[in-house]
Amino acid sequence: MTQTFMDLGLTPELIAGLEAMGLEKPTALQTEIIPHILAGRDILAEAPSGSGRTTAYALPILQTLDVETSGAQVLVLVGGSDNAIRAGALFQKLNPHKELRVVSLYAGRSLAREAEQLDETAAIIIGTPPRIREHVNREALSLEHIQYVVIEDIDYLLSRRQQAVIEELFDMMPAGRQTTLFAAKVEETLQDFADEHLFEPVMVQREPVAITVPLINHRYQAIPSGDKEDALIRLLDGENISRALIFASLRPRVENIAFDLNTRGYNSAAIHMGMGPDEREAAVRRWQEGVLSFLVLTDAAGEELMLESPYVISYDVAPDIQTYVARSRLVEENGVHFSLVLGRHRALLNEIETHLGQRIRAVLSPTRASIVAQKAESYKKRIKAIVHREHLEPYMLLLNDLAREGIDWSEIAAAAVILSQKPQETERVFERQRPQQYDQRRYTPGGYRPSSPRPQPRERIYEDREVEEGYVRLVMDAGYDIGVRPKDIVGAIANEANVPGRAVGNIDIRDRFTYIEVQEEYVDRILQRVPSTRLRGRTVTFRKV
Template sequence: MTETRMQPNGNPFAGLGLSDPLLRAIREVGFEEPMPVQAEAIPIMLAGRDLIAQAHTGTGKTAAFALPILQRLEPDGTAPQALVLTPTRELAVQVAQTFHRLGKYLDTRVLAVYGGQPIERQLRALRHPVDVVVGTPGRVMDHLRRETLRLDQVRVVILDEADEMLNMGFIEDVEWILERTPRERQTGLFSATIPDRVAELARRYLRDPVRIAIEPERVTAPRTTQVFYEVAPRAKVEALARILDLETPASAIVFCRTKSGVDELAHALQALGYAAEAIHGDMSQVQRDRVMARFRSGQAELLIATDLAARGLDIPIVSHVINYDIPSDPESYVHRIGRTGRAGAPGVAITLVTPRERWMLRTIERAIGQRLQQRTTPTRQQIVQRQRELLGASLIEMIERNDLDWAMRLVDELAAYHDPAVIAAAAVKLLAQQRNLDPERAESLFEEETDQPEPGMTRLILNLGRRDGIRPMDVVGAIANEARIPGKRIGQIEIGERQTTVEIPEELTERVARALSRTRLRGKPVRVETTRTRPAVR
């Protein structure tokens, strides 16, 4: 195995041998100079060599393999010429979007295939010629078994975030896929770390690869309390509301990934009674100025924003920064949480992480050199207790000031008509309303469960999860084979550390539950529970 380590040379992209259509797209995307991993990897891949690149997320590695793949695509192909495997659907979508942007002037046909998206949509797309397929191992295997995806003309295979695919139990799946690609292919392996199992994979499937290692720039996080909550995607709004009620931030910025996400979250929080304002690039300057005026004056306690909208804003010190959507790279994370904990003031940075986003969290932790503290979503009882504590502390502080003469005179007057305890209770309730602290509201706010299955679907909870080696394909296979149900009727699957949830049509609940209870997954018996359902809209 050949190893090279070159220093970043700062050459512009034109010096890397890329075509004019690619250079034009690169200028429009905004790249000015190649990043180190791009400067090293692009010439190697353009030469047709296999490559092992040790590089973290956020170092520009996607463009490092996308650009040479785009350069070498044969025009008017009838089957996929390149396959990119990623550990998660979120990364698959990001990689596919990069191919679309950089291949804009080459009319490149790119398709992302991943679980959680209706397979019928992917089947329709695969009936037409596709140049590049980006997918998760499970869904790629599904298409190969259905014979809806051909790999016989694939000339380049990229394994992106190989160590994360190992951590998520996908290495055997990756090997199964590689065995079905042409032997005379070019293979690129990109990974933040090279554990033994990944190194073994490289020895088996790569031919005399060049190895490069890019040292990530150390990013430092400010001195602030950093925590994360792992939540299901459909429970994020509820989880955020509970966290807000527990933390009671004086002012906070909540970051979302997209402009539409900002609007949706702001409306959801406003409907729950929070003083939230949205700000993003589609708003006029007048609208943005009004929002910022309300936020600075305290009329709005929560500013819901995209990264782009928050840059350059004169935002005062905030007590909390909340990553409603986890950022895709460590630099963005540090930039966001730098909004709190300024000038020596204490700050809190909170990140909501879905199970599929744990790999992004680990990337951030490696880059900043510290682990985030994990907390569990607050219960209603915890919220009620916390708000009572805050009210009690406010009252004790007022009592210790010993400045109650006029208030005592008023109590004396009212005591002629009402019990002093009732007067005190009324005063406490007024204080709670003025400070937006209402234990009664906290106790009733989440009576309606928001994390429910889709209409007409039932959610089954299985007692096995990631720690048991469970993968989506295991669940689909067990249901399809044991209950005799087509895979396309199976809904959303979420695999947690200790349990798995799967949605199925309501009318098949008993049939699937019985079938699963009689089978074993990864050699372990299955216990099944059923959650509440909503009736289908008719």
């Protein structure tokens, strides 16, 4: 039986924070680590990046943190600035003690400005060992009240000759502190380090498990940081994938991927446990009937499905082998399980390969030219099929009329191709039902609605429309002039104000401003936390209409 976060002994406050983030079930690592930290034990754990390790230590630490104690209580040592930013952001989202602050320290920022943040309310300190030592030496930071120490990628830090710095920091902390070390692999030298600095540590190793892997193909594509959305589209086009199940780790991410796919013309729906059973079943039924080509889902939602798909795509690489196999069981025999893998998650993929007993073959990202050529070839095949199958006489009469007006046949054909690819810009010549098109400017919480044509600047169609019950209209001082997209707006609000993506309703983008409807309960939080932000290289502001 799958364990829930509540089964692990976490408080309702933390459960609510996980719910707001859209995290639906614990990974195998979190299931094992959380009870040990709650019990006060030192830990040495094998946990590569992507296994859910930050959540695994952040939750129990936040639950047992003493809100009455001033100054730094938690020290998290990481290998680089990216890790410090990620860990700090996660602590911020989960932290129920708003009076206790999270501070991230790393190279490339002003030491003086960082020092200003290290006051008595700075309880959770995250940073690289040299940066932490720098602040300690300047007496901007004291470690005398540290109760919890976590070191991510301890094997990497030791290989970078930072053991002396770490031990220097250990000497400044209380002897009774609780320490947790994470490494991609526990080697003998690391075991010796743990024996010296940890008290009777619990060993958490990623032991081989007995698994039955379906007879499918396994592939991965290496993705540059920050390029996942476009990489997914290139994968779909480059591999000619017309039907797939796509897995992501968080509810907001699932919703944003489905939204992005729909705006690009890929009929999709999101499925997660925040939706009602009827709503989930309706999406699955539409997928089975062929109305939808793609389902984007969380692992918890995927556990309930009895489906088979020619392709499964791990947008977020599976955090452990059990999750990887659970996703793979939904692939048809001889189908393909693709994983999109960021560089920092390569160790996680190596571990999956070890359990599978085979190498997962890399697939190169297709070039734009190859995708265009492939689409052109596909388009030619579709035209030939129509020529042999359809009743074309009414259309031929129209085209003959154009030819008699002196227009060259090749020009007529080229114009017809353009018309077929831009149906939203054409007049309806024949009384044929046009398939529904999705317009990225009209996203609603209940799904994707066809939009009206873009109004002229002097029209006030949207302003006069009644706001849906339970929603409030905001205005942002930017629009088409900066090339903003609905997913940019949803992402900025969801990430910076820590609200679920579904809280954002109708979005209407104009030339120089944008109307956004958001659920009433989140309006004050959005205006307080995101009065302004940067989108498309420009600072934009939000206010009530």
